[in-house]
Amino acid sequence: MKATPALLRPVELLGGGAVSVVEALGRFGAFFLEAVVVLFTPPFKIRAFLDRIHYIGYRSLLIILLTGAFTGMVLGLQIFITLSRFGSEAFLGPAVALSLIRELGPVLAALMVTGRAGSALTAEIGIMRITEQIDALTVMALNPMRYLVVPSVLAGLLTFPLMTALFDVIGIFGGYLVGVRLLGLSAGTYFGEMQTFVALEDIMTGFWKSVSFGVIVTWVATYKGFHVGHGAEGVARATTQSVVLASVLILVWDYFLGSVLP
Amino acid sequence: MIQIEALTKSFRGQSVLRGVSLTVPTGAITVIIGRSGGGKSVLLKHVIGLLRPDSGRVLVDGEDVTQLSGEALDRVRRRYGVVFQGGALFDSLTCGDNVAFPLREKLRLPRRDVGPRVEAALAQVGLEGVGAKYPAEISGGMRKRVAIARALVTEPEIIFFDEPTTGLDPILVNTIHRLIRALHERYHFTAVIVSHEIPSIFEIAHRVAMLGDGRIVEEGPPDTLQASANPLVQQFIKGEPEP
Numbered sequence: 441m442k443a444t445p446a447l448l449r450p451v452e453l454l455g456g457g458a459v460s461v462v463e464a465l466g467r468f469g470a471f472f473l474e475a476v477v478v479l480f481t482p483p484f485k486i487r488a489f490l491d492r493i494h495y496i497g498y499r500s501l502l503i504i505l506l507t508g509a510f511t512g513m514v515l516g517l518q519i520f521i522t523l524s525r526f527g528s529e530a531f532l533g534p535a536v537a538l539s540l541i542r543e544l545g546p547v548l549a550a551l552m553v554t555g556r557a558g559s560a561l562t563a564e565i566g567i568m569r570i571t572e573q574i575d576a577l578t579v580m581a582l583n584p585m586r587y588l589v590v591p592s593v594l595a596g597l598l599t600f601p602l603m604t605a606l607f608d609v610i611g612i613f614g615g616y617l618v619g620v621r622l623l624g625l626s627a628g629t630y631f632g633e634m635q636t637f638v639a640l641e642d643i644m645t646g647f648w649k650s651v652s653f654g655v656i657v658t659w660v661a662t663y664k665g666f667h668v669g670h671g672a673e674g675v676a677r678a679t680t681q682s683v684v685l686a687s688v689l690i691l692v693w694d695y696f697l698g699s700v701l702p
Numbered sequence: 703m704i705q706i707e708a709l710t711k712s713f714r715g716q717s718v719l720r721g722v723s724l725t726v727p728t729g730a731i732t733v734i735i736g737r738s739g740g741g742k743s744v745l746l747k748h749v750i751g752l753l754r755p756d757s758g759r760v761l762v763d764g765e766d767v768t769q770l771s772g773e774a775l776d777r778v779r780r781r782y783g784v785v786f787q788g789g790a791l792f793d794s795l796t797c798g799d800n801v802a803f804p805l806r807e808k809l810r811l812p813r814r815d816v817g818p819r820v821e822a823a824l825a826q827v828g829l830e831g832v833g834a835k836y837p838a839e840i841s842g843g844m845r846k847r848v849a850i851a852r853a854l855v856t857e858p859e860i861i862f863f864d865e866p867t868t869g870l871d872p873i874l875v876n877t878i879h880r881l882i883r884a885l886h887e888r889y890h891f892t893a894v895i896v897s898h899e900i901p902s903i904f905e906i907a908h909r910v911a912m913l914g915d916g917r918i919v920e921e922g923p924p925d926t927l928q929a930s931a932n933p934l935v936q937q938f939i940k941g942e943p944e945p
């Protein structure tokens with residue numbers, strides 16, 4: 441290779457960086473496309489799918505309940521304080537419900553599951569990679585995508601909306617505890633105004649967000665696990681990267697969806 | 703027959719294989735010996751299609767596996783059984799399920815046929831009754847034997863063993879060697895065994911090839927190899943330290 445003149449070296453570095461980013465994006469996309477192809481070709485691994493629902497969904501339940509409740513209570517308190525300055529505490533119910541349903545429910549639930557299950561998924565698949573378990577599947581002429589990636593992504597698709605719904609319900613209840621039980625708003629006002637102001641559109645916005653977050657989190661987690669570096673350190677790095685990348689993508693995608701969905 | 707032709711491979715500038723050529727005859731036991739870090743596992747991974755060479759070919763019954771992918775490569779792999787150096791057992795499955803896995807998923811046998819074959823395969827390697835344990839709950843030597851059972855249970859045509867006996871006690875080493883020979887007499891599979899068990903591996907080998915310096919430095923029947931005039935071979939089989 442010919443040496444680059446000193447002046448051009450930054451350009452070369454930049455170009456090299458850009459090329460490797462595009463390459464990585466290409467691999468990331470190709471990985472997903474392959475998973476989609478495998479998804480639509482039998483045999484289907486129902487058992488692995490159910491296992492993943494347990495792994496991603498059931499095992500994240502407690503953290504969802506806990507964070508949902510406290511998010512709702514914080515919202516109840518803060519929004520009550522704000523609204524009382526305008527004398528419109530009556531709108532506490534819809535304000536809490538809309539924040540949760542449109543925005544905080546899907547995003548916070550997704551972030552929590554990323555920390556709880558996304559990281560574990562990356563570590564598990566990463567360890568399977570470095571201990572040659574994925575190679576063992578490959579040489580049995582079995583596609584590791586079918587056993588490890590597709591069931592996880594499908595489970596994400598299914599469980600994220602359910603967990604988001606749970607988060608929303610618990611959150612609304614948390615807001616009720618603070619607003620009604622603690623601060624003395626009437627329960628009828630809290631829930632009644634909610635029915636007036638929360639539309640199906642809001643619920644659908646939250647639903648589409650949570651579905652896409654489910655795909656994003658499991659896609660990132662399985663991709664990072666598959667493409668892990670060497671040894672324990674490689675697994676540790678992949679796990680961190682998986683959580684960071686998934687969290688950033690969740691927020692970016694949330695903004696994007698928030699601006700295109702009604 | 704497996705023909706490895708002028709295979710080269712380097713990793714980030716480190717040249718590991720520098721033109722390996724070797725013929726593995728059908729139905730025979732071929733043993734590959736060589737220094738640790740010499741590239742034996744890398745060589746096997748080229749034959750099973752896990753690594754792509756920089757140049758050279760690997761012909762399995764005339765078909766170049768280095769050029770195959772997808773279903774065509776899987777067709778060749780269905781004839782294989784592989785014992786990885788580290789065992790590569792699925793740690794989320796019990797030992798019994800590990801052995802059952804290729805029967806269920808690869809051969810798609812009905813449930814009632816799987817159980818007896820798993821029992822028999824585990825018994826063959828002297829592990830009756832560990833079927834319910836997880837790989838993390840048994841010793842390293844037992845894991846190795848479960849891996850051997852998993853590779854043999856489908857009765858493949860071609861079996862690759864990457865150091866099947868390293869880490870086992872001397873009695874087990876001979877047990878595994880006898881097992882391989884007994885099964886070979888029964889099924890006449892083609893075997894490629896990477897091994898450091900010198901001299902006991904010579905008892906079951908039909909051919910021995912020594913990998914050194916990224917090439918096959920000597921190859922032939924065990925007697926010929928042991929009598930070789932090549933100083934590298936002599937040093938290795940006598941275990942003389944570097945001068």
Ligand SMILES: Nc1ncnc2c1ncn2[C@@H]1O[C@H](COP(=O)(O)OP(=O)(O)OP(=O)(O)O)[C@@H](O)[C@H]1O
Pocket residue numbers: 713718736737738739740741742743744745787
């Ligand atoms: N995926 C890889 N990336 C980079 N280098 C590798 C890779 N796999 C193997 N190597 C290098 O290739 C060389 C040969 O490794 P290999 O595992 O084939 O040795 P071996 O002959 O099987 O040794 P042992 O008897 O200890 O198992 C080593 O120096 C190793 O560092």
Ligand SMILES: [Mg+2]
Pocket residue numbers: 742743744787864
């Ligand atoms: Mg090795």
